[in-house]
Amino acid sequence: MDSLVEFLVAAFILLGAAFALIGSIGLARLPDFYLRLHGPTKASTLGVGGMIMASLLFFSWQAQTLQLQEVLIVLFLFITAPVSAHMLAKAAMHRGLARRKDTKGRPWKQ
Amino acid sequence: MIRILPFPLLSLLLWLAWMLLNGFSWGHALLGLLLALLLPLATRPFWPNVPRLRNLPRLLRFLALVHWDIVVANLTVALLILRSPRRLRPAFVELPLALTDDFAITVLMSTISLTPGTVSADVSEDRATLLIHVLDVDDPEALVAEIKQRYERPLKEIFEC
Amino acid sequence: MLEIALPVGFALIVLALLLNLYRLLRGPTLPDRALALDTMYVNAIALIVLYGIATDSKLYFEAAMLIALIGFVSTVAVAKYMTRGDIIE
Known part of the structure; x- marks a missing residue:
């Protein structure tokens, strides 16, 4: 395998994995639900995005043709991630979950 | 034209998704084309007023x-x-x-x-x-x-x- | 280079999954658990894609796609249940 492609694949794998981990760190350590919502819905999307880029490069290089299948996963995640985040935020506001005291503004009544 | 292809862009997306899922072959290109034509027609009632893409x-x-x-x-x-x-x-x-x-x-x-x-x-x-x-x-x-x-x-x- | 990047990538993702598991068990509220589960789905997709690269096989693509589909639908269903107390009204 060409060393440049190998380097790029390795870089995308590490980038993706690092962002997945950072998102999950956010989920584990941030103090209230609304803050936790930020970690996973963001970093995980880029985390998977990086993995998919690595996979695209890897398989395209192996087959020596463009392999775009994996793009479907990213496309699907980018469309659905905001929807699940929105639904979860609505659920949290409906249950009146506590927010950190210094949060400016207030959630709406559901 | 409008009746056959209510959402040309949606049809195009469906066809592309089908081709990505199955890999290219003429058979799948034809089947995908059929689905891309029929699915928007079948799901039309779910899309009451879709805005036109202007730009x-x-x-x-x-x-x-x-x-x-x-x-x-x-x-x-x-x-x-x-x-x-x-x-x-x-x-x-x-x-x-x-x-x-x-x-x-x-x-x-x-x-x-x-x-x-x-x-x-x-x-x-x-x-x-x-x-x-x-x-x-x-x-x-x-x-x-x-x-x-x-x-x-x-x-x-x-x-x- | 891949022989270093792959194990490191696996380790980072597994660590991420463990952190999600911690949040899933700890809670403290139901939306927190649902969010943790949703994140686990996303991280599992990353893990499967990585496994596909490691084993040099495209077989796992469908598995990743299915987890993406099921993860989304179940998260929305649970969130809907938490807001309305019902999934299909």
Whole structure:
């Protein structure tokens, strides 16, 4: 395998994995639900995005043709991630979950 | 023409998705074409009023901008998460909407949620205000102005006049 | 280079999954658990894609796609249940 492609694949794998981990760190350590919502819905999307880029490069290089299948996963995640985040935020506001005291503004009544 | 192809772009997307899933062969190209024609017709009642896409180059530029912003903002949020959480300044911010079309509003909300640091939490019944939760904000009004300028204006050009 | 990047990638993702598991068990509220589960789905997709690269096989693509589909639908169903007390009204 060409060393440049190998380097790029390795870089995308590490980038993706690092962002997945950072998102999950956010989920584990941030103090209230609304803050936790930020970690996973963001970093995980880029985390998977990086993995998919690595996979695209890897398989395209192996087959020596463009392999775009994996793009479907990213496309699907980018469309659905905001929807699940929105639904979860609505659920949290409906249950009146506590927010950190210094949060400016207030959630709406559901 | 309009009756056969109610949503040409949706048909094109369906066909492309089918081809990506199955790999290229003439048989699948034909089957995909059939599905791309029939599915929009069958699901037509689910789409009461879809806005016309008015400005394709603008849409492509908008998509490029959003992807770039996702990458940049991801780095910012990564730093924010790794720092001490006590230094975060979270806020619920209300954004008055200029968009009127449901689909355009949905796209705006998705954009806001996908760019790290902001999550769109709710939209009011009359579609006039958006509630956004921000991870770390100094000046909420500046943020609202930026979102309106950066995302809402292009969307208005793309979907409405 | 891949022989270093692959194990490191696996380790980071597994660590991420463990952190999600911690949040899933700890809670403290139902939306927190639902969010943790949703994140686990996303991380599992990343893990499967990585496994596909490691084993040099495209077989796992469908598995990743299915998890993406099921994860989304179940998260929305749970969130809907939490807001309305019902899934199909």
